[in-house]
Amino acid sequence: MDWTFWLEWVIKGFVLCLILLTGFAYLTLYERRALARMQVRVGPNRAGYQGLLQPIADAVKLIFKEELTPARVYKVVFVLAPVLTVVPSLVLAAVVPLGTSFNLFGRVITLYVADLNVGVLYLTSIASIAVYGITLAGWSSNNKYAMLGGIRASAQMISYELSLGLCFAIAIVMGNSMNLVDIVNAQSGMWFAVIQPVGALIFLIVTLAEVNRAPFDMPEAEQELTAGFHSEYSGMKFALFFMAEYQKMIVICMIAATLFFGGYREFWFLKDFAGGILSVDRFWFLGPIYLLLKVIVLLFFMIWIRATWPRIRYDRLMSFGWKVLLPLSLVVLFITAAGILLAQELNNQIYFYSIPVLSIISAMVAVALIYRDLRRKSNGRI
Amino acid sequence: MVPVDYYVILSAILFTLGALGVLIRRNPLIIFMSIELMLNAGNLAFVAFGRSYEVAGGQPFYTGQIFVFFVIAVAAAEVAVGLALIVEIFKTKKNINVDEMNSLKG
Amino acid sequence: MTQTDFYANFYSIIPLTVLVAWASILLLVDLFIPKGRKGITAFLAALGLAATLSFIIWQTLVGVERTGFNGMVTLDGFSLFVNALVIISGLLGIALAYGYLKRMKLERGEYYVLMLFSITGMMLMAQASDLIIVFLALELLSIPLYVLAAFARPNLQSEEAGVKYFLLGAFATGFIVYGTALIFGATGTTSLSGIFFAASHETPSLLLTIGAALLLVGFGFKVAAVPFHMWTPDVYQGSPTAVTAFMSSGAKIAGFAALLRVFATAFPALSADLTGVLWVLAALTMVVGNLTAISQTNIKRLLAYSSIAHAGYILMAFVPYGNKEVLPISIAAGLFYLVSYVVTNFGTWGVVIALEKAEGKGLEIADYAGLAKKCPALAAAMTVFMLSFIGFPPTLGMVGKFYLFRAVIAGGYPGLAIIGVVTSLVSAYYYLRIVVNMYMREGDPTIEREMWLDFTTMSTAIATVVLSFVPQWLFLLASTAVLRLF
Amino acid sequence: MTSELIVFLVLSLVAISSAFGMLFSRNAVYSALFLVLNFVTVAVFYLMLGAPFIAMSQITVYAGAIMVLFLFVIMLLGAESLVPLPQAMPWQRPLAFILAAILAVESVYLIFARSRLNTVITAPDAATNSMEGLRDMAMILFDQFLLPFEITSILLLVAMVGAIVLTNREKVGHK
Amino acid sequence: MEFLLQPLTLLTFFPLVGVLVLLFMKSEAKTAIRWVAMVTTLITFGISLWVLAQFKASNPDLQLEAKYPWINVAGWNIYYYLAVDGLSILLVLLTAFLTPISILSTWTAVEDRVKDFMIFFLLLEVGMMGVFLAQDLFMFYIFWEFTLVPMYFLIGLWGGPRRIYAAVKFFLYTMAGSILMLVAILFLGVKTGTFNVPDMLAALPGLYSSGMINPQTQMLLFVAFAAAFAIKVPMWPLHSWLPDAHVEAPTAGSVILAGVLLKMGTYGFLRFNIQLFPNATIEAAPWIALLATIGIIYGAAVSYAQSDVKKLVAYSSVSHLGFVMLGMFALNAEGVSGAILQMINHGLSTGALFLLIGMVYEQTHTREIKVYGGLWKVMPIFGTVMLISSLSSMGLPGLNGFVGEFTILLGAFGSKAIGSPWYAGISAIGVIMAAVYILYMFQKMFLGPAGEITKHHELKDLNWREILTVAPLLIFMFWIGLYPAPFFNLIAPAVEKLLSALPL
Known part of the structure; x- marks a missing residue:
């Protein structure tokens, strides 16, 4: 372990953080603009060209805003909670491969921070840690609404x-590895989303719940809980939650994208296109670009959903998770494993x-069952 | 280059602290947490011993880790039941102090 | 795993597999059994136990002994004996619960399912020959029991019993895990035979001794040995009586079975250190259990302390565990005593259930006054059970104690035997108080009559008496069961 | 003093003090958080001991699920403030301390001075981070430890049934 | 079937037939129940006579053996083993003889739960027979303990006002002794590898001489056995349960208690202590003689102080059994045979006294001596019978008591084992004291001015049934008093054999 190793590590980490931070900033813009389009309005377009400086303006505003700390909060935890929320979201990206490797100064530089053999497990463990921030924020605010928001968040996320x-x-089984790089490479022939579309769909739905996005944004449901767990937060602390x-x-x-949509890899049918000119195996810099494209598309879906769907009632949310998604994903996992084994x-x-x-077929059965159930509950009005 | 003793001593201390917690605390939740700490101390010792055999034998040796895997699973099962019990009694009683669990007399 | 391997492994857990499968299916079937007719679930559960028992009998007749799953489970005479005993106690437990749950309005199908799972754990305990299995089996048997103890929720007493049982049980688990870790550290294995080899090759390291002692603490909690007994009275009192009956028998059988196998097969090398500890433990348990029982007025608490005391008697059988010559006798004696304890215990709890009223009253000893006039058969049965607990002829308990004390004396511990008999004398005092109340005081107890309850009480009473005259086959079973344990 | 030893010492200091924090916090939430901290440090130890799989499981299950459930229950029950009550058994606390001190000193001394554990644990090499190691472990788990694995699955089923039995209030008076 | 037709098996277990019959009878049919019990016990008595007919007096060994392996697994060597010899034949006969008499005495006395009473009584007979006949220590122990249960219920259910206290005290005292015996039995069983007494006797000398059981251990074993028996006898200072039990027990219970159960203790000394632990016996003989002597004097003195006549008789038992113990541990032919005979005598005379007291108690419901007086005039037959029994109890020449006590004193006086004639001398004072308290009692109750009860009650004299109850006892009192030789002949060979085994 020479010092260059450490240096490389630090630089990569720093770059990744930078990407995420600017990404976050422009995602807000992206979302506002996209939402505006869907709602047939313009959205922020004043600061800079097409509003490109808007995020910076927002940041400046939030940073200089006065921070209120309510009197009866649990101080330490109150301050800690936003940090605990942000850190996992940053750390999570450490194992995601952004591309293949390239040579620089005679060194092989890989485009990921950490290559863990238990990469997927790392993801689950960090994702599970992420609950703390929101839960503690809710609790430490010493406010009923905030607390309910926190409790809802933790219940929902668990x-x-x-x-x-x-x-x-499912992805592990198909990729035959827990290492994300291996999983990505296993998709060079075919994306897992194609082999297992239901798995990918479930994953997308579940991630919505995990990040508390609409229509699963119960913890911050304005109508019921004012602003949920971050009611009492303002200024930079609030910005951290937002971030x-x-x-x-x-x-x-x-x-x-990595697990189901080929990660940094090109479309599977483009691998041999024109002598592989579009393949990441040929040009390493294509990797991040592909990934970026995929992320933008996926993000667009998230925004689209937010614009389209109403919020789900909380008990329905929970029973959807337990009674539909969990059995369905079990079945799908079983089908996948059995198919591969056979x-x-x-x-x-x-x-x-x-x-x-x-x-x-099993997904359709699930949908049919939900439909029947809803129909019965609403006395045939659907 | 940490001797395995150090790990074992650390786990012994943690185990003792856990046992101490069970003995001195009266809140079932804290008692339960202390028990988790005890289990955790056991796990640490398992992995440390397993590693020491691995180093000594020069080849991978997974028994310790696998035992820990089972302990973690069991702990999860215990937590499910235990927290359900505690929630239940709290619903009935609105108080969860072990010392005040005295409807059973002797 | 090759094909033959597979069958060899599978053979060693056939009864377990049958029971687990049955329990899982029952869990589903129960959904379709209408509320209020959960008796069907009880019958199905009993049927499953009977099926399992028939497999055990078949395996006994085949007589093949083997280990399976890389030596993790053992199928031998000992495990078959214990498993049969566990299943019989499960059957008796269901028979007791059948009417009781109905009467107390606790009838839910999960009760029987959880019981079956707990029995699975107990059976596994007896078969375990690896500390991993011991640990998992212990949990498998305990977790359903925690739930069952709190089954009468939202009854506060029952919930408290559940929480206390749970906390102490989990505490014990902590000790077992840590003990196992140290043993693993000392020997590099968790398999009992592996530990035995590692320990006998060199002088036993201190780590091993500490580990064994911690295991002993853990098991001490499970079998309610003094000073790890504090939970017992509260839990026994608070739990629904049918659960207490099952818990006080089944959990004890399994705990002792595992303790026995672990100490006898893995730690003979440590006998110099641990015999004294066991001696003290057994003596303390007998003395404290019996002395504390004297002052009890609640029959459930009294029986709880009495069960502690009996744990002490059974523990005596372990004291000579390092002595190769005496060990088979004393283990067989311990097994025999377990049988007599279980039979008597279920009968006693049957009587307690018969007198318990729906609102949980009728559990004071004073409530037994006048039972002999009201229902002579029940009083006679109870007398038989009390005599059996004391160790008085003509009951199974007497033969059991005779056997046990003989083994202890043969092992060279007459002092322990004397403590044993003196505490029996003490126990006579409080057991007789029940008899006095039933026969010699006036009162008007209300008695619940229910077919399966009566059946349990009467059959165990008859067994207690009759078996005391023809204990040969039981002796034979017990002593052949331990033959190849070592 | 190698760097590994320094890391070990610092982390063990964190582990022990967080355990103490768990023990003596007045607030159940703080106790739980200290315990989480403890679990995370132990997970780091697992990494140092070449057990990444266990380390991740530790965080996922202990920190991510178990302790969240704890927090959840504490918050739900509003049981966080632990007012010290008059001791029911005044002798119990000092006794427990004395016993614990004896146990700790004894175990440390015995293990340290008299056991023959002189193996030095070296830092895990690249091999522990290989997929092969993970695969081997999985093979062992599903072959040699098949039975315990199955038992664990039954155990989890039982725990689930038990938890549902305990918390499922039967609807009374509902057709 | 051969097993069932053994005379001793029949003798022991025949009452169970009665129990079985009783179980299926309605508890309202009281007379029928009494008859069933009566017939059962009479048949049992008949069987005992049949046994006597087959018994060869000249043979000192165990006879009429019924021996079958019982629990023979895992080195247990427990036999179903019944046998009789000179040491036990008389006690067996006494048991079979007293039981029907006791049942007859309850004919009108017990009205409450007759069925249960009879069942317990018959069970008690089984137990007592078993104790005297069992030759296997395991069996012996079972029977020994088992006798407690029915007796416990007899006292506790049909006894006087403090019956529960008395019953529990009786149970716990007796059990306290026998548990130590249990340990000793197990120890012997482990060391000799058998529980069968003859086999054990064959094995023990080797163990003693080889030092496998050293003298201290032998002494401890002796003490353990002695504890059980001494409580049962009861020897001073372990007697305190006896007055309570006697006073509270129903009449029939007292009769059996005094007549038979106490003899189980002395029989135990004779059969087991002396045979199994010869050296310890010799060593302990002076001490036991001392205790016996104290018991004699103490019992007599306390008797005198009693105001309750039943208590008086109860304490006199302590005194009388002191004689038995003294004779037995004289360890010579006179002493031991006298002791055995005195056991019978005590059974007869004390039994008769309890019966008679019960008969008058049934009418008056009091046992205070001072409320009686002048009974003789009202109840002459009763008076006569009482007089004879009292005189028998105090040892008037011509009656049975004299023969026994005289022989005992003779033996004790010249005993090498006791080593000092003083014990015999002091004990002789006990005889005189007996005369004092018996005559004092008799005078207060039967002579003098009429007491309260006598005045205010319409007292009826004995009816035919009651006369029939005591008459057989009187016959034997005279028979033994006048012509004891046949009884001695039955005992003598066995006693000789017993003594010859002692290293005196």
């Missing part, structure tokens, strides 16, 4: 974490194709 873990497991949420969105989309043992690729078919 509940959806199970399905999340199972989706990770964490958007960073998490970015990172989660990166992870989703294909391997019997050496017949036909079983491989049964995975998407059976998964889609």
